[in-house]
Amino acid sequence: MTETPLDTGPRQSRQVARQQAITEAVMAEGTVRIEQLAERFDISVMTVHRDLDELEGRGLLRKSRGAATAMSTSLVESSDVYRTNRQTSEKEALALAALEFVEPGQAVMLDDSTTTLHLVPHLRSRRPLTVITNTLTIMDQLRGANGITLLGLGGQYFNWCSAFMGGITTSAIGALRADLFVMSTAAITDDVAFHQSLETNDVKRAMFESSTRRILIVDHTKFEKRALHALMPLSAFDAVIVDSATDRRDVARLRDKGVEVVVARSQRQVP
Known part of the structure; x- marks a missing residue:
């Protein structure tokens, strides 16, 4: 079925809420494996990657060796959040x-x-x-x-x-x-x-x-x-x-x- 513009609002809201939850989870633990995030939020690994790409672009988290991390390294500072x-x-x-x-x-x-x-x-x-x-x-x-x-x-x-x-x-x-x-x-x-x-x-x-x-x-x-x-x-x-x-x-x-x-x-x- 072709998705109508009316469908995009609720989907976008769910995406925003999910990304917020992912951000909070990673910031609470410092580092979380991507597979664990997929299981925790009942989404595909591909979806986790897309969410992390967007969160990384906003400077909140980053992907590192199959994991999402909020902690700094010698090359990258963690976000102010x-x-x-x-x-x-x-x-x-x-x-x-x-x-x-x-x-x-x-x-x-x-x-x-x-x-x-x-x-x-x-x-x-x-x-x-x-x-x-x-x-x-x-x-x-x-x-x-x-x-x-x-x-x-x-x-x-x-x-x-x-x-x-x-x-x-x-x-x-x-x-x-x-x-x-x-x-x-x-x-x-x-x-x-x-x-x-x-x-x-x-x-x-x-x-x-x-x-x-x-x-x-x-x-x-x-x-x-x-x-x-x-x-x-x-x-x-x-x-x-x-x-x-x-x-x-x-x-x-x-x-x-x-x-x-x-x-x-x-x-x-x-x-």
């Missing part, structure tokens, strides 16, 4: 520690990391501020906020991180000077910040160079991860904020190198 729900208590502690560096009247530059995103709701306590960012999520949270002047950096939009990057973005950053830059990174190797994406590195380096003070906020898992592209040594930052679960040997080594390391108090430690 996945990263947002990881190490949330540690990120909140890091954000509160970073807030101590923010003063009313400053121009503050924020990168596209989900760790920095935890700082955004607290910025209202430091008004007036000018906030400069390339991250659409931060723009959405701060638009219309009283006492906060929002400067949004445009450019090419990357769905996997909900941010604008590229030459247009770095050119705009180069024309600005911020008092403070707060950023995170995907991985730390040999006490150097690394990231999987050259575009991300270019934007963060431009922000770093356009700011007077630079603060790096990283949870302990970043010391266990790997990425391809070196950004800069941790010794280049004015302060590196880590969470309380960070290995004491990492903290001691950085301090021996002259790095100002701030260990954020966990929320359980706060009276």
Whole structure:
């Protein structure tokens, strides 16, 4: 039977719902075999592949050796949707520690990391501020906020991180000077910040160079991860904020190198 246009609405709705369920399942488990997804959702392997192709195109998941995965590798960063729900208590502690560096009247530059995103709701306590960012999520949270002047950096939009990057973005950053830059990174190797994406590195380096003070906020898992592209040594930052679960040997080594390391108090430690 020839399918009529009236049939496409319900079918599309089912597809959207199924892809949402697949996304949630993979993000919850990190990695799921394609055959398992086909069995779980009672669909063909071919349908799973089509769904994953679309989800991969949107930067949410990716296919890797017969599996769907949301986790990052040394070459590919995971989506901001996945990263947002990881190490949330540690990120909140890091954000509160970073807030101590923010003063009313400053121009503050924020990168596209989900760790920095935890700082955004607290910025209202430091008004007036000018906030400069390339991250659409931060723009959405701060638009219309009283006492906060929002400067949004445009450019090419990357769905996997909900941010604008590229030459247009770095050119705009180069024309600005911020008092403070707060950023995170995907991985730390040999006490150097690394990231999987050259575009991300270019934007963060431009922000770093356009700011007077630079603060790096990283949870302990970043010391266990790997990425391809070196950004800069941790010794280049004015302060590196880590969470309380960070290995004491990492903290001691950085301090021996002259790095100002701030260990954020966990929320359980706060009276």
